[in-house]
Structures are given as C-alpha cells and as structure tokens.
Amino acid sequence: MPRTTDSPSPLGHMPGTSLHRQLFLVLRDEITRGIYAETGALPKEEALCERFGVSRITVRRALSELAALGLVERRHGLGTFVRADAPAGRSSPSLSVIDSLRKTALETDVEVLEVATAVPPADIAQLLLLAPGEQAVHALRLRSIKGTPVILTDAWVPAALGKRVSAAALRKQALYEILMAQGVKFGRVVQEITAQAADPAYAGWLRTEVGAPLLKLVRLMHDPESRPVQYITVYMSPERSRILMDISADTVNTLSAGQLVHDVPRG
C-alpha cells in the first residue's frame, strides 16, 4: 500500500547516481512481497518518477537492474511486468495459516560454518557475565530447506558449558540439545526482534542483496537460576521468512507477546 500523499521526499540530499539503487531495493522488496501479483504490471515509468521524485533515466536504470536479476520483463510499448517465475507472494497471516502451522515441523538441513573458541564482542561478553578477555564457544550455522538458505544462526556459549559443542555434534543435534544432554536446564529467555541491512557476508549466505533488509532475532537464554547460558542471533531474509504468533488480545503489547520499545531521548 504505497502512498505518496504528504510525504516529503527524503531523496533530496542523495547524490543523483545512486537514486536508482534505492528504487531498485524498494521495488524488489515489493515484487517479492507480491504487491504487483494481481495484474503482474509494475506502475508506469511516469508514476514511478512521481512517487520517488526522480528522473526517467533513474527509473529506467532501476527497472533494468530488476530485469537483469530475472524479476521483471520489459515489454516494448506495454510496460514492465513481474516474471511468472519470480518468487510468489506468500500467504496472509490468517487463523487458518496459524492452525496449519501447528501440524508442520521445521525440517531444515544444517551447515556448520564455524565452531571456535574465541573472545566474544564486548556487549555479548557482558551479557554472558564473562570476565574481560574470557573466552566462549562460538558457533555459526546456516540452515536450509531443499537447498534454499533460510536461517543464519550466530551463537555464543560460555566455555565451561560449551565443551561438547563441536562441528560434528552440531550436524546431529541442535545447540540447546547438546547443552541439555550436559545437564543444562533452561529458564527465562529475553528475545529481541529487529531488522538490519545485510552486509556482504550475510547477503552471501542468505542469498539476498547487500543493503537489503534482514529480520534479526536475538535470544539471551538463562538457566532456571537466571544465569546466562546462551546468546544467539538469528538472521533471516524477509523474502522467505517471517515470525508468526498466535496470542490472546489481553497479552498484545505485553512482555510475553512482544512489547514495542523505542530508544528515543525522552528529553
């Protein structure tokens, strides 16, 4: 539901040659969301010029990039159309989708990209209550479904708990299963959901574009005594993945169902 009413153009301060890249990212996102699925037709070039406040040349460059990726085809004199083999729009978040999910288990293939003992970044070390310079076990895994990468998982476990965490073990079991087999019990989980722009490494693993939005989920897992046992970050492309929840109205916007938090100076 793109709108142009009353919106100031935020493009003004950008150098001209990069505008087509911004258009490309937005249009690509809209195509994979199924915005143009009904007729298959993208808006006319003039309409795109007006919506983005850019020249015809800029619009044409963005459309050429989409065509080069195989997402659209340009029909002479007719306009630009989403290709029939472009990724389809996904099902809406309805009760029936939720109910059908209860029956399907998540079956993914795991590739272990890295298992190493290392000093974690300062913020993660602090959350895991590690001493300065103290090492932890780091595991980087990529999960795929039928060859399509869907989840990149970046996990840190305190060294004392991570002794049995190896690439061979992670190919057979989930990290929490390895920890549980050692006697670790799980209690409260603090979960944060946010988004970030894909850097080259993540874009490569998740097969998306550098700069494209990624959905990011961070979990700090504790044992029943509230000691941190695992810090895990999950990256997914919104082109293929999303988070679905079935909640009651009285828990919406609470800390069990997800509270919106804004980091804004309160003056």
Add this chain to the structure above:
Amino acid sequence: MPRTTDSPSPLGHMPGTSLHRQLFLVLRDEITRGIYAETGALPKEEALCERFGVSRITVRRALSELAALGLVERRHGLGTFVRADAPAGRSSPSLSVIDSLRKTALETDVEVLEVATAVPPADIAQLLLLAPGEQAVHALRLRSIKGTPVILTDAWVPAALGKRVSAAALRKQALYEILMAQGVKFGRVVQEITAQAADPAYAGWLRTEVGAPLLKLVRLMHDPESRPVQYITVYMSPERSRILMDISADTVNTLSAGQLVHDVPRG
C-alpha cells in the same frame, strides 16, 4: 560482528556506480547499531575495500555520504570517526532491561494522517471477510515521542464497526479503545513480524532513508467468536525501535512466543 570468511561477494552483478550506495546503507546501519561505539573509528579504507570487494573510490563515496549526513567525520591522515552527536547504540536485550520496561508506559503523541472509508487491498479485504468491493474504515496514524516519529500505524476496520472512528476520536483514544466503547470484544490475535525496505512515503514519515530496513508488525485481531474486527500494520525504524519479549524456554519457537516460518517451495 561482520565477517568476511567464506562469503561469496554478492556485489558482482551490480552496476558499478551504485555500489557506494550499498556500502552506505550497511555502514549507516552499523553506526546506528553502535558497532563502532567503542573506539569511534570506522575500519580503514583498505579494510572496507576488501570486505565489500569494491574500489577505493567507491568506499570514499560511501564515506562522503555518511559525512554529509553528519554521522561521521573524516580526519585527514587519521581515518573516519563516528561523530560524538551521532545516534548512540542502544541497551542490550538483558533481564535488567526487560525488568525496567515493566515500569515504563509507552507515552506517544499521535498524529492522524488519514481517516477515510475505502475499499481495502484484496488481501486485507479477504482477511476481514469483506465482500468484493465492500468498503472499510482506513486510519493512518503516526506516533512520536518528544517530536521523534517512532510508529506508523495503518489500520482497517469493517465499516459496520468503524462508524465512530474519526480523526477527532483517534486523537483522544486508541483505535481498540474506540471499538471497545462500542461493545467490541477481542479474542485471538494473529501476529506476523517481518522486515521491508522503506519506500519514499514511509521513509519520509519515519525519517529514515529510502531503501533502509523497516521492522513491520501485522496484527489480525478477532472477536471472541473468531470474527475479524481489525487489521493493523505497524512500521518502525530499527534505528529507534525494536520488539522485546520475556518468555519461558519451553515456549520459545511456539506459536505463542513466535514461530519462524519459511515460505520456501518444499518441492
């Protein structure tokens, strides 16, 4: 924690003149996430060339754009540094942050951008069980904290329930409060969390860049008889907003705490 090991460069197929824009989006995202907060120094130009697989000219253009936005300053012979007045990194998702949130209420100012009766997009009409061509009440609101926009809310309510929904009413009450005052009761809520690239309108309202990632939350709210009463989409910039949850380990990855769903052909 950017990594370059084993990552194929996805930049290869992009026209050269737009590469700096992709760097710009990723670096801007990292600066606002506080990745460089410890020393304030960005990586050297050579390191950025290597990480993104681009030329020195491209790196310099991206850094110039960041400087033009006031996010970094380039010190001759020393490198590029995050400016002291750039947005600060936010607190980590810890138990203490969660506990302090219980005490703070969300106080926002609301601006009503649009209230109108209209035919909703086909997917929303279907979810609200409307007949083809049937109208609904559409409300678009922007919530701010101390003048900083944080939440854009796009809501649809079936016309029969939306009679008292007006701009004046929405300035005084939340939409669900107006509906409850009419006797509407709430039951199950299907919630979807995803991310998308900001188009010009949303980037303008939420004061971010076109193409920058937005966090997107969709809620389909039902009454106790499972009839849909409200479809609401919430857009936030991850620079300022995130979703925090406090859950128990045994509900992680369930439909009450958020199940990861992948739309991949299972072939």
